[in-house]
Amino acid sequence: MTAQAAGFDAIVLGAGAAGLMAAATAGQGGARVVVVDHAQHAGRKILISGGGRCNFTNMDAGAGQFISANPHFAKSALARFTPADFVALVQRHRIPWHEKAAGQLFCDRSARDIVDMLLRECASGQVTLRLSHRIIDVARDAAGQYRVETDHGVFLAPSLIVATGGLSIPRLGATGIAHDLARRFGLRVVAPAPALVPLVFGAQDREWMEPLAGLSATVGITCQAGAGRQARQVTFRDGMVFTHRGLSGPVILQASSYWQPGQPVEIDLLPGVDAAARLLEIKRDRPRAGGVAMLSMLLPQRLAQFFAAAHLPEGQLAGMPDAVLANVARVLSAWRLNPHGTEGYVKAEVTRGGVDTDCLSSRDMEARDVPGLFMVGEAVDVTGWLGGYNFQWAWASGYAAGQAV
Ligand code: FDA
Numbered sequence: 549m550t551a552q553a554a555g556f557d558a559i560v561l562g563a564g565a566a567g568l569m570a571a572a573t574a575g576q577g578g579a580r581v582v583v584v585d586h587a588q589h590a591g592r593k594i595l596i597s598g599g600g601r602c603n604f605t606n607m608d609a610g611a612g613q614f615i616s617a618n619p620h621f622a623k624s625a626l627a628r629f630t631p632a633d634f635v636a637l638v639q640r641h642r643i644p645w646h647e648k649a650a651g652q653l654f655c656d657r658s659a660r661d662i663v664d665m666l667l668r669e670c671a672s673g674q675v676t677l678r679l680s681h682r683i684i685d686v687a688r689d690a691a692g693q694y695r696v697e698t699d700h701g702v703f704l705a706p707s708l709i710v711a712t713g714g715l716s717i718p719r720l721g722a723t724g725i726a727h728d729l730a731r732r733f734g735l736r737v738v739a740p741a742p743a744l745v746p747l748v749f750g751a752q753d754r755e756w757m758e759p760l761a762g763l764s765a766t767v768g769i770t771c772q773a774g775a776g777r778q779a780r781q782v783t784f785r786d787g788m789v790f791t792h793r794g795l796s797g798p799v800i801l802q803a804s805s806y807w808q809p810g811q812p813v814e815i816d817l818l819p820g821v822d823a824a825a826r827l828l829e830i831k832r833d834r835p836r837a838g839g840v841a842m843l844s845m846l847l848p849q850r851l852a853q854f855f856a857a858a859h860l861p862e863g864q865l866a867g868m869p870d871a872v873l874a875n876v877a878r879v880l881s882a883w884r885l886n887p888h889g890t891e892g893y894v895k896a897e898v899t900r901g902g903v904d905t906d907c908l909s910s911r912d913m914e915a916r917d918v919p920g921l922f923m924v925g926e927a928v929d930v931t932g933w934l935g936g937y938n939f940q941w942a943w944a945s946g947y948a949a950g951q952a953v
Pocket residue numbers: 561562563564565566567584585586587590591592593594596597598599602603604605681682683711712713714716717720721722723724725896897898924925926927935936937938939940942
């Protein structure tokens with residue numbers, strides 16, 4: 549007979565960022581909590597995050613930096629557990645940290661500090677941690693009790709917090725169980741897709757991109773966010789890198805979260821520069837220079853050679869009509885490329901889409917029609933920009949659910 553472990557108020561599935569935060573919050577609030585995870589270790593994604601230093605929050609985090617079918621959904625939870633609240637926790641545990649880029653906070657030492665902190669918080673809430681437990685079945689009985697069957701026994705509780713994340717990085721234990729459970733309990737799921745992921749190109753584009761591999765430049769990309777009356781444009785300005793398969797770098801990862809198959813991406817290679825005016829100025833100042841020399845005043849050498857070969861005649865600038873320069877300026881400011889796809893979940897930092905927020909309470913993440921069922925973290929259709937936003941969502945949504953059970 550399978551061992552049954554009753555006597556818990558809440559079962560948390562997933563010992564990642566959101567699950568540990570939810571468990572610690574609930575446990576410290578007096579609930580008897582068990583966390584169940586199939587991985588051998590807790591918080592594996594935290595450990596590899598931010599290049600091993602974990603970009604654990606962003607001081608500017610607000611609903612505007614998240615992608616969701618309901619752009620307002622994240623507001624309530626983000627307001628009740630803020631970046632300052634997380635920083636206060638980090639300070640209480642005497643973890644040294646620093647601000648890298650504007651608002652982005654990282655550990656000085658290692659992401660391990662954050663995992664250890666969360667485990668200490670769980671311990672102070674008397675949370676039971678059950679790792680290396682394979683989940684076999686999850687059900688809700690007629691009395692409203694959740695029953696989680698694992699290969700090490702069964703857990704019973706009136707509340708279930710699903711914090712098993714998204715599909716990105718399967719080698720770290722990611723599975724689609726959150727989406728499967730949502731559907732099983734009648735919740736809709738917004739189609740998931742890899743996000744914060746490099747873009748790949750077809751064979752034809754790869755041919756001319758190959759010699760540019762390794763080259764990087766600061767560029768701007770404007771993305772269309774939302775639809776209908778909620779539509780707005782978002783512009784990112786950051787580094788782009790040519791790879792052997794396409795494009796990567798922070799600005800591309802940001803754009804990938806908005807990219808839809810079949811759409812082009814439009815890259816401003818000279819962000820903040822009036823390209824047409826600048827090229828005419830160079831022509832006036834250095835009439836005897838050639839096209840490559842002119843463009844290499846604005847772009848990395850290899851890119852300058854590439855664009856000069858493709859768009860400028862041989863010879864001195866003095867002999868080039870202004871209209872030719874105006875045309876290359878247009879190309880440089882809005883360089884249209886057609887990605888073939890993305891590097892997929894193997895490389896994606898997060899999963900876009902997930903449990904439809906219309907099915908959840910924005911206050912505490914409980915399913916509207918299934919009492920006691922909570923969905924938190926990356927499993928939910930709330931996807932943050934690069935820069936610490938995704939962890940802030942994990943902390944805030946985990947805290948909201950943890951307070952409610
Ligand atoms: P998370 O994925 O952390 O945890 C889910 C847990 O559920 C895991 O422990 C997993 O083992 C478990 N699980 C899954 N399926 C299961 C099953 N079937 N049975 C049992 N257990 C199961 N974000 C950020 O803000 N700053 C950063 O610096 C980075 N850096 C970064 C780098 C890399 C390489 C990646 C891949 C991701 C990031 N992120 C990030 C994103 C961030 O890691 C992510 O948003 C959070 O970890 C999401 O937290 P969750 O708790 O929702 O899922």
